[in-house]
Amino acid sequence: MTESLGIELDSVCKSYGTQVVLDRAAASIAPGEFVAVVGRSGSGKSTLLKLIGGLMSPDSGSIRHGPHELARMSETELTLFRRRELGFVFQFFNLVPTLTACENVQLPLALNSMARPKALERASTLLEQLGLSGCADRLPDELSGGEQQRVAIARALAHEPSLVITDEPTGNLDLETAGEVLDLLIESCRNHAATLIVATHSRDAAARADRILRIVNGRLEPIA
């Protein structure tokens, strides 16, 4: 298991053309903390997650994961960083359609060069923990939305990342399933001592976070 890293955002700015999305945004997230990011549609939640995940670069300001300053990392270093330290759960699940549920979970392990038998064992265990052992050999489009999202959670946690980033993980699910999936996600991250950042519109989801950050006019404001 990788030791969780604290995250520091300092004066982060990001614009799309003339539209300013983040304006000197700043925040500190402690290792193992569960943080919910809320805000109106188009307020910059997804942009913030992409910046924290190293999927895009800020126009100015810095983002640090422990000792790692993302802006100073090369493309290859960023790729390796994501591969080892990060797990993603997307709103639209985004499982690889040509791989079975079990193979999707094995994918980050394979990318981290884990031997196949060990990866298979780890993926099977995770799927079992998430109540998906019967679905291991099914392709994504043979699974329900809830099942797909649970596979996505298993995939995000398979390589025991220090940080899990999720964007509206329950936005595409019915209320009952959404609750179950969120429980699983929070519990799994806690079990793995991973930091969890969730962008969400859901009050219920936000309410369960250790801390809530709201994006207003490009700035991050804590909600007490």
Added chain:
Amino acid sequence: MKLRLLALSSLRFYRRHPWQLLLAVAGIALGVAVFLGIERANDSARRAFDASSTAAREQTTHRLLPVAGLMPESHYVALKRDRRYVDSAPVLEVPVTLSRAGGPPVDVTLEGVDLIEETTVRGPRGAIAGGDPARLLTEPGAILADDTIAALFEVSAGETLTLRAGGETHEVTVIGTIADAAGSPRLVADIATVQELGGLPGSLSRIDLRLDPTAAAALADALPAGTVLVPAAAEDQALRQLTRAFNINLTALGLLALVVGMFLIYSTISFTIVQRWRSIAVLRAIGLDRRELLAKLLGEALVIGIAGTLLGLVLGRLLSAGLLELVLRTLDDLYFRRALGAAEPSGLLYLLSAALGIGATLVSALIPAVLASRREITSSTRSRLERGARTLARRFALAAVPTAVVAVVIVRLSESGLWPAFVALFLVLVAGAMLVPLATHVLMRRLERPVARLAGLPGRMAVRGVTDSLSRTGVAMAALVVAVATVISIALMIASFRASLIEWIDTTVTADLYVDIDPGWAGEIEPALAAIEGLPDVDGLSRMRLARITTANGELSLRAQMPGPEGYGVDVVEPASAAAETLLAGDDTLLMAEPLAYRLGLRAGDALELPTVGGLRAFAVAGVYRDYNTAGAELTMALQTYRRAFGDDALTSIGVHVAPGADERGLAAAIRDELGPERPTRIRSTSFIREVSLEIFDQTFRVTEVLRLLAGIVAFLGILSALMALGLEREREFAVLRSLGMSVRQLFAQNLAQTSLLGLAAGIAAIPLGSALAWLLVHVINRRSFGWSMDFVVSIDAMLAGVGMAIAAAALAGIYPALVGARADMGLAWRDD
């Protein structure tokens, strides 16, 4: 309003995907361009041939020809006395060699004509530049040179040329030049001058006549001894058949390019439907009926077809210039041995090409458009689509069997005829294409485990990516397989042909040296030949007389031979394993070359009538032999039989069988000594003949190389189009993989591995299909085109080269989409479609 909105939606879709539009337009444009290019070249060559033969005949209706050798001038004098045959002109053609400083000698024809009769019988010869033709009559050694010779030797009126004729060297004066209207490069002189220069006083090659049917019938009933009367057009028939076969072969290749283009259109339209299925389903859900959807999709295809066709017409015009050069050179070298020039092809070809281009586009678009209009609105999930594609693949595979059976039935039922053979060839091609999607699926299933073992999960993803995108890649794969199978089949056919040709040359060219003998040396040459035979380095001699015999089937070439120690040197194919020596031992027997036997529908045991000095006589066709030389002997008989029948004891060449280890150069010098300085001659070694034959062979297939390349480009565009579209569709998947930590290089390698697997599958599938096509080309198409039989050679090199080409085409086509995919915007993982 509705139409406008539908058109706008189509327009905006293609504006968002310009490369897809571009590739579809390029596919059909290339197909049309190749077809038009070939047809223009064909048509131009056909017209040049017609113009050439008409110019050669001009107003001549008949020709009186000697049965063998030359005829006495007295025949002409006798004809002129009869008022019915007054429109007649004597001709004497003598092969001469022009020598020049610093260059090799050039063989040309010296044509002797009667200037006064010329215009009456053959019409005006055309403009003569630089001199008064009357000088041909009054000045000894005066000649006219055609433009080719004038340019080659850089001579103008008043200058001299050195030529060798009748074993002697002469200086002649060029008094003017004439246009290259017909035939091989030639000099024209008064007939008396030619008789003198050629050492052939009182001899004629032929008499050209302008006869009405009554006069022709009367002359046919009372022919001078040793002559035969033939319609002037008859001699063109065999050539016309050969060139027609050549033209049909080229046209078929052009149509093939168009068929590959059709696959491309089919693939593009299918792909755009898959891509837009959600919006199409929405349109259907809000009330667009099936017919309107069909009209929308076909309307798009029509616009693409028109744009592609227009571009194809422009490209085709440019392409035809290059192709024409190749086609004319091949026809000229192999068949006509006349200087053919280009002729402006028919404008109707543009209309035909345009109709084919637009028609092919609409036909190709019809199937996916109809399928889309019939599809259930809710069937939009990917797995359903892929399941549907797999079901379709199975149905296509089932339909391939009866398609192939129909092809076999067509070949069996049509004993001759080239078009049925090509229809069968195309049906086999279509049957093969129909099997491709299922074969790909099965092959990938087999490959999955070993690839996963080697390359892990990314490898498994690469393999599954192929099978799981069958609805998108199936048709492009089929197009690639068709193109690669065509390339393999042509390569196999050429390899078979080349191997058979080499074997044939080895069988046919039995002697080590060939010595040209001037027919004028007849009789007096025997003591010299006996002396050559007695040389210590000579194992034996073969004697040959080549003659042209005019028959009811046109003019045929005959080789009369007294074989040397290694026999006649003919490869008898019928009766099987019979020896030529045994077959030709009897009186009045001959052997017939395969192409002639096929053309005349004759077999061993049949008879052929030839005009001999004693009148028409039936010769038994004792056997049929393989012959790939279009200008070679169509008939072979024993020299004694020939001399008895035709009363001609001249020789054309001798074959010298050299003792092992002897010095050929030294022997050639000794042969020249034995012949004496008064009989200069040309001596060729076997290696030279083999070299020239293979050079001509390679020249023949240069046209197919160009066409193979073009077909390959069209297929490459097809697979590129599919891969680009597939890459676009999978952008989000790539973004997810990048987010999960897959590096740009890993993703690029995975994408490239996937496209290479597509290429590998196409290459493997193309081997059996290419072999089946090659079998048809070797045993059916070539047989029906040229009458040639050959042994089928399984060339592993050709097959591997085909697989290599498929992998290279797919990998090359995959580079750009792989790069684009590998650099996918990772933010896409956050968005829905």
